Amino acid sequence: MVFFCGPAANKFxxxxxxxxxxxxxxxxxxxxFHSNSSFTSSTSTGVKTKSVRDVVSGFLKMDVLQNxxxxxxxxxxxxxxxxxEPKEGKVVVVEAVKKYTLVLACQLLVGIKDHEHWVGFGExxxxxxxxIVSVTIDFPGTTFSKAIKDAQFLRKELVVIIRERKTxxxxxxxxxxxxLLSGILLTLDANGKFxxxxxxxxxxxxxxxxxxxxxxxxxxxxxxxxxELPHVYQEVFKEIMEIAKAKGPGELLNWGxxxxxxxxxxxxxxxxxxAPPAQMGFKEALxxxxxxxxxxxxxxxxxxxxxxxxxxxNYFPNPEEFDPTRFEGNxxxxxxxxxxxxxxxICLGREYARLELLVFIYNLVKKFEWKKLVPNERITFNPSPxxxxxxxxxxxxxxxxxT
Ligand code: HEM
Numbered sequence: 051m052v053f054f055c056g057p058a059a060n061k062f063x064x065x066x067x068x069x070x071x072x073x074x075x076x077x078x079x080x081x082x083f084h085s086n087s088s089f090t091s092s093t094s095t096g097v098k099t100k101s102v103r104d105v106v107s108g109f110l111k112m113d114v115l116q117n118x119x120x121x122x123x124x125x126x127x128x129x130x131x132x133x134x135e136p137k138e139g140k141v142v143v144v145e146a147v148k149k150y151t152l153v154l155a156c157q158l159l160v161g162i163k164d165h166e167h168w169v170g171f172g173e174x175x176x177x178x179x180x181x182i183v184s185v186t187i188d189f190p191g192t193t194f195s196k197a198i199k200d201a202q203f204l205r206k207e208l209v210v211i212i213r214e215r216k217t218x219x220x221x222x223x224x225x226x227x228x229x230l231l232s233g234i235l236l237t238l239d240a241n242g243k244f245x246x247x248x249x250x251x252x253x254x255x256x257x258x259x260x261x262x263x264x265x266x267x268x269x270x271x272x273x274x275x276x277x278e279l280p281h282v283y284q285e286v287f288k289e290i291m292e293i294a295k296a297k298g299p300g301e302l303l304n305w306g307x308x309x310x311x312x313x314x315x316x317x318x319x320x321x322x323x324x325a326p327p328a329q330m331g332f333k334e335a336l337x338x339x340x341x342x343x344x345x346x347x348x349x350x351x352x353x354x355x356x357x358x359x360x361x362x363x364n365y366f367p368n369p370e371e372f373d374p375t376r377f378e379g380n381x382x383x384x385x386x387x388x389x390x391x392x393x394x395x396i397c398l399g400r401e402y403a404r405l406e407l408l409v410f411i412y413n414l415v416k417k418f419e420w421k422k423l424v425p426n427e428r429i430t431f432n433p434s435p436x437x438x439x440x441x442x443x444x445x446x447x448x449x450x451x452x453t
Pocket of ligand 1: 110
């Protein structure tokens with residue numbers, strides 16, 4: 051389903067002149083967060099010119115990510131040992147999964163090892179996300195004003211990391227791309243110049259937000275449905291134990307194991323259909339067109355609703371029913387299931403998200419079953435769906451003698 055809004059509203063919300071805090075993809079950052087500090091400008095030989103989008107899509111391709119499955123697994127294990135196991139009585143899921151997705155994004159994308167320091171900034175990341183969809187009034191006390199301050203704080207912290215990395219890369223004879231940050235620092239922009247530290251910090255901040263907030267919603271709702279639907283949990287458990295039984299003690303997951311988790315992935319897809327982490331998006335009309343009897347002029351933006359598209363009964367019979375089998379075979383028809391968007395700007399992180407979600411669910415289901423502590427918890431939207439009390443659950447470890 052789509053809604054339309056005119057250019058005036060677009061300019062207010064999304065133009066490069068408005069103070070949008072972190073729509074990292076449009077070039078808003080460059081105007082808002084201009085800095086004088088720059089990595090020595092150069093058009094020197096041998097260094098590639100690449101858009102940040104190209105660097106990001108290169109790093110987030112499945113054939114690159116496959117090499118990180120065991121790293122993701124060891125981070126997930128460590129996280130569960132630290133944040134879930136000691137709290138067998140009670141875990142607040144939203145809080146815990148946000149830590150996991152943030153730690154993973156910090157380490158994998160930016161090479162940050164000081165996890166505790168960054169986990170402490172969770173609230174600030176959430177504030178910037180809220181600012182992106184807030185009314186753009188920069189007045190003390192508004193969501194938008196708070197988001198601007200938090201975004202400035204986060205970028206400052208990131209600049210410290212970027213400077214350290216630049217120093218390290220300069221010392222290397224043949225600097226190599228270890229992660230996304232190195233990839234961005236080692237390529238030139240369209241003008242043949244290295245990107246400024248401030249611009250790079252803005253891009254990385256946007257990626258960390260895109261990379262952890264959405265995935266934590268998908269995980270929260272998967273865990274919620276697994277608690278509510280024991281027969282679905284049992285199927286997931288069966289699939290996971292098949293993989294676990296074939297592994298040696300302490301052996302980490304690999305790409306082959308991920309490919310075997312098709313039912314578990316269908317469950318996660320169904321959770322994202324019913325509770326999409328991103329509720330909507332905007333697309334700009336490149337030429338006049340007619341849709342459902344409405345003529346949309348060039349330049350207008352169409353707001354597409356993930357929520358109602360994913361629940362269209364023409365494509366999803368009994369749309370409110372949780373049914374992972376919808377994704378078997380060829381799955382839903384193109385553009386009917388859109389939690390990751392669609393077309394040319396489809397989410398670049400969807401394969402990364404698949405890995406981080408599957409690896410986490412594998413580790414959690416292998417060790418525990420769980421019960422919701424608030425049976426009819428209300429779902430709020432800010433801007434993503436979230437259980438009102440953070441989904442408190444009670445964990446019960448499996449009897450290890452039988453597994
Ligand atoms: C369950 C997790 C996720 C969901 C539901 C999600 C959803 C979305 C959606 C709806 C869009 C807009 C697509 C469009 O306009 O057609 C998007 C774009 C994007 N996402 Fe994700 N995302 C997720 C995870 C991630 C992760 C983990 C990363 C990075 C590591 C990421 C990076 C991006 C980027 C870079 C874009 C912009 C693509 C472009 O404009 O070309 N996302 N995502």
